[in-house]
Amino acid sequence: MRAAIISIGDEIVLGQALDSNSAWISDQLIAHSIQTIEHCTVADDRAQIAQAIKRLAEKVDVLLLTGGLGPTDDDLTREAMGEAIWPGKPLIGDPSAVTRLEKWFSKYGSKMPRSNLKQALRTETASFLDNPNGTALGLADKLGDCQIFAMPGPPSEMKPMFIDHVLPSIASIDEDQSLLTMTVHSYGLGESVAAQRLGELTDRNRKPLVGTTVSGSMLAARIIAHGNKDQAQRELNETALLVEQSWEPYTFGRDEDTLSSSVGDLLRKVGKTVTTAESCTGGLLGKMIVDVSGSSSYYRGGWITYTNELKMDCLEVPLEILDSNGAVSKQTASAMAKGALKKAGADYSLAITGIAGPEGGSKEKPVGLVYIAIAQQTENDEPVIVRGFRFTGDRGMIRDRAAKSALQMLRFVMMNVNPMTALIWQLTDECD
Amino acid sequence: MRAAIISIGDEIVLGQALDSNSAWISDQLIAHSIQTIEHCTVADDRAQIAQAIKRLAEKVDVLLLTGGLGPTDDDLTREAMGEAIWPGKPLIGDPSAVTRLEKWFSKYGSKMPRSNLKQALRTETASFLDNPNGTALGLADKLGDCQIFAMPGPPSEMKPMFIDHVLPSIASIDEDQSLLTMTVHSYGLGESVAAQRLGELTDRNRKPLVGTTVSGSMLAARIIAHGNKDQAQRELNETALLVEQSWEPYTFGRDEDTLSSSVGDLLRKVGKTVTTAESCTGGLLGKMIVDVSGSSSYYRGGWITYTNELKMDCLEVPLEILDSNGAVSKQTASAMAKGALKKAGADYSLAITGIAGPEGGSKEKPVGLVYIAIAQQTENDEPVIVRGFRFTGDRGMIRDRAAKSALQMLRFVMMNVNPMTALIWQLTDECD
Numbered sequence: 001m002r003a004a005i006i007s008i009g010d011e012i013v014l015g016q017a018l019d020s021n022s023a024w025i026s027d028q029l030i031a032h033s034i035q036t037i038e039h040c041t042v043a044d045d046r047a048q049i050a051q052a053i054k055r056l057a058e059k060v061d062v063l064l065l066t067g068g069l070g071p072t073d074d075d076l077t078r079e080a081m082g083e084a085i086w087p088g089k090p091l092i093g094d095p096s097a098v099t100r101l102e103k104w105f106s107k108y109g110s111k112m113p114r115s116n117l118k119q120a121l122r123t124e125t126a127s128f129l130d131n132p133n134g135t136a137l138g139l140a141d142k143l144g145d146c147q148i149f150a151m152p153g154p155p156s157e158m159k160p161m162f163i164d165h166v167l168p169s170i171a172s173i174d175e176d177q178s179l180l181t182m183t184v185h186s187y188g189l190g191e192s193v194a195a196q197r198l199g200e201l202t203d204r205n206r207k208p209l210v211g212t213t214v215s216g217s218m219l220a221a222r223i224i225a226h227g228n229k230d231q232a233q234r235e236l237n238e239t240a241l242l243v244e245q246s247w248e249p250y251t252f253g254r255d256e257d258t259l260s261s262s263v264g265d266l267l268r269k270v271g272k273t274v275t276t277a278e279s280c281t282g283g284l285l286g287k288m289i290v291d292v293s294g295s296s297s298y299y300r301g302g303w304i305t306y307t308n309e310l311k312m313d314c315l316e317v318p319l320e321i322l323d324s325n326g327a328v329s330k331q332t333a334s335a336m337a338k339g340a341l342k343k344a345g346a347d348y349s350l351a352i353t354g355i356a357g358p359e360g361g362s363k364e365k366p367v368g369l370v371y372i373a374i375a376q377q378t379e380n381d382e383p384v385i386v387r388g389f390r391f392t393g394d395r396g397m398i399r400d401r402a403a404k405s406a407l408q409m410l411r412f413v414m415m416n417v418n419p420m421t422a423l424i425w426q427l428t429d430e431c432d
Numbered sequence: 433m434r435a436a437i438i439s440i441g442d443e444i445v446l447g448q449a450l451d452s453n454s455a456w457i458s459d460q461l462i463a464h465s466i467q468t469i470e471h472c473t474v475a476d477d478r479a480q481i482a483q484a485i486k487r488l489a490e491k492v493d494v495l496l497l498t499g500g501l502g503p504t505d506d507d508l509t510r511e512a513m514g515e516a517i518w519p520g521k522p523l524i525g526d527p528s529a530v531t532r533l534e535k536w537f538s539k540y541g542s543k544m545p546r547s548n549l550k551q552a553l554r555t556e557t558a559s560f561l562d563n564p565n566g567t568a569l570g571l572a573d574k575l576g577d578c579q580i581f582a583m584p585g586p587p588s589e590m591k592p593m594f595i596d597h598v599l600p601s602i603a604s605i606d607e608d609q610s611l612l613t614m615t616v617h618s619y620g621l622g623e624s625v626a627a628q629r630l631g632e633l634t635d636r637n638r639k640p641l642v643g644t645t646v647s648g649s650m651l652a653a654r655i656i657a658h659g660n661k662d663q664a665q666r667e668l669n670e671t672a673l674l675v676e677q678s679w680e681p682y683t684f685g686r687d688e689d690t691l692s693s694s695v696g697d698l699l700r701k702v703g704k705t706v707t708t709a710e711s712c713t714g715g716l717l718g719k720m721i722v723d724v725s726g727s728s729s730y731y732r733g734g735w736i737t738y739t740n741e742l743k744m745d746c747l748e749v750p751l752e753i754l755d756s757n758g759a760v761s762k763q764t765a766s767a768m769a770k771g772a773l774k775k776a777g778a779d780y781s782l783a784i785t786g787i788a789g790p791e792g793g794s795k796e797k798p799v800g801l802v803y804i805a806i807a808q809q810t811e812n813d814e815p816v817i818v819r820g821f822r823f824t825g826d827r828g829m830i831r832d833r834a835a836k837s838a839l840q841m842l843r844f845v846m847m848n849v850n851p852m853t854a855l856i857w858q859l860t861d862e863c864d
Contacts (some may be wrong), residue, residue: 011645011654013468014613015458018450022473026447034447037480039473040453044643048469055487072627075633110824113624116514133825154646156829213449220450275738276715281720283715285709286736292713293790293827301738303746304708304718306811310733344742357724365555397726419689432807 001170003029004038004056006049008067009153013043013347021066021158028162029398033179034062034170041309049080053108055432056085057146062170064162066151069136071116077150078123078139079324082123085143091121096139097128129165133157140169145201159423178229182236182245186250187259187408188423194219201239206212208235210243217401218259242270249417252408256378259407260288260295266414267298267348275344276302279327279353280370285403286415300344305336315339326365328353330386333371336383341375348413350406356395368392369427374419375407385419388427401425433466433602433609434619436488439473440481440499440509441585450826453498458596465498465610466494466602481512481581483762485511489516489578490746490862496594501568509572509582514555517575523553528559529569534785536567544610549812566796572601574631577639578650614668617654618682619691619840620855626651629678639718640664642672642807650691650835655667663673681849684840691839692720692727697729698846699780706842707776708734709784711759714804737768747771758797760785765803769816772854773807780845781807788827800824801859802834806841817841817851833857 005025011017012275019041026036037060037315042048049068058065067079082091097120105112119135120130129138129149136152138161149166153160162235186194191214197204198221202366208225221243225232252262267274276285289295303314308327311317317335325331336351352372361367373386389405391398405423437457443449450474458468459857469492474480481500487494498510514523529552537544551567554560561570563583570593581598583590616628623646627634630653634640640657653675657664676683684694699706708718716734721727735746738757743749749767757763768783786802793799793822805818821837823830838857 009645010656013454014462014472015455015456015460015468016613016615016654017645018452018455019471020450023444023447025449026445028447030446035464036447037475037477038484039445039451039471041471043469059591070646071624072644090744096808107822109621113622113628115624115627156825170636193643198511211443211448218719223527278715278718279733281719282720282727282731283710283736286710286715286738287713287719287831289717290712290736290738290788291828293788295714296738296792299714301711301736302715302743303735304715304733306718306722306728306733313516313775314735336677343745351766356722356725360728396723399719400723419632 001034001062002035002060003064003105004040004060005036005064005066007039007041007047007054007153008044010043010074011336012067015039019158021153021155024155024159024415025064025066025162027181028226030179031181032167032170032305044074044076045233046076046080046083049076050083051142053080053084053148054276056106057148058141060146063143063148065148065150067152067372068156069138069152071113071135073108075118078118078121081126081139083139085123085125085141085148089124093117094388095130096121099136100137131157131161133141133160139164140166150302152163156189172301173345178227178232180225180229180232181235182223182302183255184240184247184251185224185253185257185259186219186247187217187252187404189219189247189250191219192426193402194247198248201242201246208239210239211246217397217404217424226312237422249269249412249415249421250408251384252411259289259404259411261292263407263411264292264295264298266287266411270414272347273298273300273342274348274350275346276306277302277351278302278341279306279311279336280356281305281352281370281403284399285350285352285406288403288407300346302344303340311336315343328355328365328369328371330371330388331375333373334375334384334386337375341377347377350408352402352406352411354389354398358395363400366390370398372402372409372424375412376413385413389423389425390427391425433494434467434492435461435468435494435496436470436472436492437468437496437498438481438484439471439585440476441473442475442506443642444499445473445475453585453587456518456587456591457496457498457594459681460599461615462611464599464602467611476506476508478508478512478515481508482515484577485512485580488565489575491605492578495575495578495580496598497580498583498590501551501570501582501584503545503550503567507550510550510553513558513571513573513580513582517555517557517573517580521556525549526554526560527553527564529554533567533570540789545854554575561593563589563593565592570597571846572598596785600778608660610659610664611818612661612664612668613656614655614672615687616655616672616679616683617689617691617699618651618653618679618684619649619684619836621651621682623651631678633674633678640667642671642675649829649836681847681853682843684843690723690844691836693724695839695843695846696721696724696727696730698843702846705730705732706777706780706782707732707772707778709772709781709783710734710736711738711743711768712785712788713835714738715829715837717784717829719781720835720839732778734776735772747775760787760797760801760803762803762805762820765805766807766816766818769805773809777808780842782842784834784838785806786821786823786830786834788830790827798822802830804834804838806843806845808845821855822859823857823858
């Protein structure tokens with residue numbers, strides 16, 4: 001089966017917003033043996049949308065539209081579908097959809113604005129697709145032999161609609177022509193070193209095929225297997241295992257796993273707790289930990305000690321240390337970790353202090369310099385582990401890499417991997 | 433002038449890689465008054481690429497291609513250009529290009545692999561565009577009145593080639609045909625209410641054109657003006673002002689401004705400081721504040737009191753309040769705000785406590801219930817402002833909306849806007 005995707009919106013075609021929907025949808029389709037042959041992005045222009053629908057409906061079996069289903073005047077996907085499928089005929093106002101919209105608004109104690117009535121319009125042959133996360137209902141229709149599905153633009157509304165309503169309604173899938181994919185995630189390994197470690201695994205003729213991609217400083221191996229579903233699944237697992245072995249100890253999970261969720265799983269397994277003390281990351285590390293549902297079972301909470309006063313008042317960082325070593329130093333990081341561990345009564349504490357830039361750097365302490373410390377509650381009073389990093393990138397990337405590096409360091413400690421195992425961007429290995 | 437962009441590559445059309453080139457190019461073109469009307473992504477398939485070239489060359493003045501210029505068998509852009517522009521005629525091997533490639537390789541002390549000879553091929557009417565960062569030369573040609581430029585896929589090679597060679601060779605730009613855009617940002621206003629307030633401003637025939645988009649729960653108005661550059665700029669400013677008036681007090685900035693940066697500007701202007709006390713957001717609010725470079729001048733830091741213990745130990749939330757009202761209550765939010773204000777010695781404090789889900793909800797306290805409190809340091813000892821929200825969406829969205837709503841509430845307070853001004857998702861207005 002062949003598919004095409006039309007993403008609709010001035011902001012996308014003018015380059016003010018990135019279209020991540022099309023890639024996500026193609027990825028989902030591939031997993032169901034449906035090959036996307038074209039992505040097409042057009043403006044909020046009825047004629048252009050209709051033209052794209054007509055052109056692509058002749059080339060593919062499934063046509064997916066995202067965007068243009070809102071209540072405003074520049075939401076024209078419904079009208080464009082009408083123009084393409086039933087030229088000249090008006091759209092139909094669907095009473096059941098009106099009721100559903102009224103319910104939505106009353107649920108939040110407000111009355112439905114008249115403008116939203118637009119969202120109850122459809123071509124006479126179309127059926128609505130439910131949207132639990134918004135007022136924009138999806139639409140399913142046909143043009144010739146081509147199935148057409150229109151979904152809202154916000155990924156949070158489009159993705160569940162695609163999974164729950166679009167995929168199930170796409171004409172049946174051949175189990176022996178499956179195309180399955182699996183992703184193995186890692187953090188802290190350089191791309192070229194990672195490639196060397198993979199060796200022949202990345203051979204372009206190998207089956208399953210292995211490719212690597214870097215995103216958000218995370219290095220992932222993407223494995224693609226064709227053929228009979230069960231066999232393809234077996235092959236995926238075998239290859240994933242080989243990738244994980246070659247990337248140890250940097251690999252932390254597969255597919256939906258995140259660095260934060262894998263750290264959470266380790267903590268939950270041994271029934272231990274963690275706390276955080278952040279300066280330059282300003283709460284990002286805590287945020288990443290709390291991204292995981294159920295993190296309350298192992299995360300105590302933490303401190304965002306952005307000023308020296310708070311570092312002293314909340315975490316008992318000695319004034320002498322701040323005076324003689326500065327806020328960005330291994331000594332301060334270490335003291336922050338110790339203070340947080342004690343105050344929170346946790347098993348582990350993670351502390352981050354650094355210079356995120358763009359301002360505030362100096363020759364001795366340049367932008368990107370970050371110290372990360374781990375303290376732990378143990379009988380034999382383990383030393384605090386402190387590592388210096390020199391992260392590259394802008395303010396956002398430096399803070400993101402600092403928080404992720406802290407999580408990976410904690411993972412190493414919990415897995416009894418040498419906590420001094422190198423991470424890229426590393427500057428120094430120190431214990432105090 | 434009108435442009436279209438074709439990005440070429442199996443990995444993009446199959447969703448294994450995100451196409452960021454098209455957005456970047458469109459953005460560059462807009463700045464030079466060239467409007468992109470379509471992005472088209474096709475696979476490494478000669479016929480499909482040629483078809484896309486022929487189709488779009490009839491619709492636009494400039495056609496930009498990225499990808500498919502490498503040395504391997506699946507790099508087919510050169511061949512596709514030949515098929516589209518000079519069907520039936522073979523490509524020409526360009527000696528000067530061969531020399532250039534040989535130089536490239538000898539520079540790195542290696543001999544040119546035969547496969548790279550492919551990169552010296554061009555249509556007879558094409559000229560090469562230099563690529564200082566790789567072996568893939570660009571190509572410039574014409575089909576009818578349409579200028580066609582082919583560039584390599586890697587952004588590090590495409591971007592300099594576009595700036596240095598493509599932009600300068602695009603047929604001269606008419607200052608009287610400028611196309612300028614401006615974005616006005618808002619938070620807390622429902623999309624349909626916002627549309628009602630805009631009224632005729634969103635008329636599709638209005639000049640400048642006004643469209644609205646929602647991203648990350650932020651509602652933005654995108655204004656597009658055509659015509660003489662100076663006049664277009666004036667019209668943009670006039671229309672932006674009308675949008676801002678109609679959306680008051682929810683609008684917080686234009687173009688690059690963020691809710692966090694605008695709150696920061698207000699704090700800096702009056703020389704006041706803020707601190708945060710977070711439960712369900714787990715540090716996200718602090719992270720957003722610290723996203724702004726220079727936030728250290730007004731952000732003290734804060735607490736991530738995820739457990740009741742930390743709420744009591746760090747913020748002096750009374751046990752009775754937690755016992756009788758629960759951790760998610762207006763009383764706890766209020767006590768957190770008071771505690772943080774006192775401990776941090778800040779002028780304002782923001783406190784957030786709620787249920788982000790998916791677990792932990794109940795009939796009385798469902799997932800999405802969040803209380804946000806603002807305490808402030810004032811002579812006449814202002815009451816703590818507490819508001820209840822019932823946020824929709826998943827765990828991530830609920831936390832994101834909670835943090836943004838807290839920032840918007842602080843903005844209202846600082847701008848002497850009635851702090852009880854409604855925000856969408858609002859549940860209750862309470863002062864204690």
